[in-house]
């Protein structure tokens with residue numbers, strides 16, 4: 001029987017120290033999106049991968065995109081200067097900073113540190129163009145409504161992996177006393193009693209990550225006590241709760257299915273470090289697995305990845321070292337190079353198997369022994385990568401939200417010209433390219449740049465042959 005991975009518990013999170021305010025303005029490296037992101041598809045840069053390299057060495061893991069986005073939105077709840085550390089430099093975080101800037105916030109960027117002051121915010125209507133690019137931008141609605149009593153926010157963008165409605169955000173805000181209507185592609189919200197939001201009770205029909213985050217932030221600024229049930233338990237929700245508590249909020253129950261929040265009108269300044277990106281870390285574990293390699297990575301919170309690691313151990317991989325923040329992982333088979341066994345996956349909310357690792361896991365399963373079944377239960381349309389993965393040669397059969405992956409016996413992977421249509425689907429093609437014989441060209445990599453910081457540089461650090469080709473306009 002496969003052994004179960006039991007990570008050591010983390011030490012308690014240190015309480016925040018107060019940030020020494022820095023009056024100077026320095027480089028705004030995160031605020032200027034690279035030109036290539038605004039180009040048409042045929043002018044997009046592409047990744048060229050020569051497959052077959054065995055990876056080795058150490059990869060640094062960046063801060064979490066899905067924590068950084070809500071925490072940047074939450075700076076709108078805070079007076080004074082908020083200093084965030086370990087913020088990843090991604091097109092999504094740059095969009096989020098533009099959204100804050102469009103409201104009148106002052107944003108300064110020093111490498112991976114971002115200092116935000118929202119005291120000068122005068123607008124409650126963020127730039128619609130940026131909101132429409134990313135999912136996390138919509139999260140400003142809760143803080144705006146809580147602090148200013150109104151918000152006018154365009155409909156969110158993000159990966160095209162399903163309908164992704166926002167009904168739970170809206171119904172939850174109504175339960176806190178807001179009047180909310182959707183008109184002309186915008187959500188227009190008012191704290192309808194004229195005095196601001198009021199505490200209330202709301203049960204989410206589904207533990208939506210985004211709706212939980214919207215309601216947590218709104219409840220922190222509402223008058224009275226709020227109880228939210230059937231909430232999301234993802235590490236990013238816990239990270240947001242820790243940030244809010246550091247700024248003076250009272251949030252109890254983060255990481256369980258019920259939150260109790262005592263509202264205050266305004267939160268104060270703080271200094272806070274974003275957690276490591278578990279999805280980026282998981283992607284590198286899968287990169288090592290698909291190339292049958294041994295690598296180390298840090299920083300990482302192993303318990304955030306228990307579900308994936310247990311599956312990989314079942315497949316035949318080994319955890320050689322696991323401390324609270326470093327992981328040494330080996331997929332080097334004992335005898336032959338292709339000894340990993342397939343396994344079944346059903347995505348579900350945390351602590352279940354993360355939907356954001358489903359496409360990358362499917363890429364690995366095409367190289368494993370036997371038939372694997374991959375079921376996507378979180379999003380209704382997250383199988384777009386399959387047609388592109390099939391171009392590498394393996395047999396994959398899709399029926400609705402379930403894929404049958406026939407594994408290495410259905411054929412080995414051959415380099416191919418493919419195109420990303422979303423973030424994680426896109427990176428699954430990069431993983432397939434690492435394992436394929438010959439050269440792979442991955443187009444549409446603006447999708448990948450939304451969520452991976454320096455992907456090709458990090459892969460090269462591990463010994464992969466990956467180049468970014470930027471075609472001049």
Ligand SMILES: CC(=O)N[C@H]1[C@@H](OP(=O)(O)OP(=O)(O)OC[C@H]2O[C@@H](n3ccc(=O)[nH]c3=O)[C@H](O)[C@@H]2O)O[C@H](CO)[C@@H](O)[C@@H]1O
Pocket residue numbers: 066069135136162163164165166167168169170206207208209210211355356378379380
């Ligand atoms: C920026 C960010 O953090 N993105 C993550 C966040 O997205 P996001 O917050 O959008 O994901 P949700 O947890 O809200 O969505 C999960 C499911 O709930 C449904 N739903 C959601 C809200 C709502 O009001 N009504 C509704 O029906 C969605 O359509 C989806 O089927 O969590 C997802 C699930 O872990 C991840 O894949 C995304 O990477």
Ligand SMILES: C=C(OP(=O)(O)O)C(=O)O
Pocket residue numbers: 134135136157158159160161356423424451
């Ligand atoms: C689906 C994702 O992102 P978003 O919610 O930002 O579209 C993702 O990170 O895989």
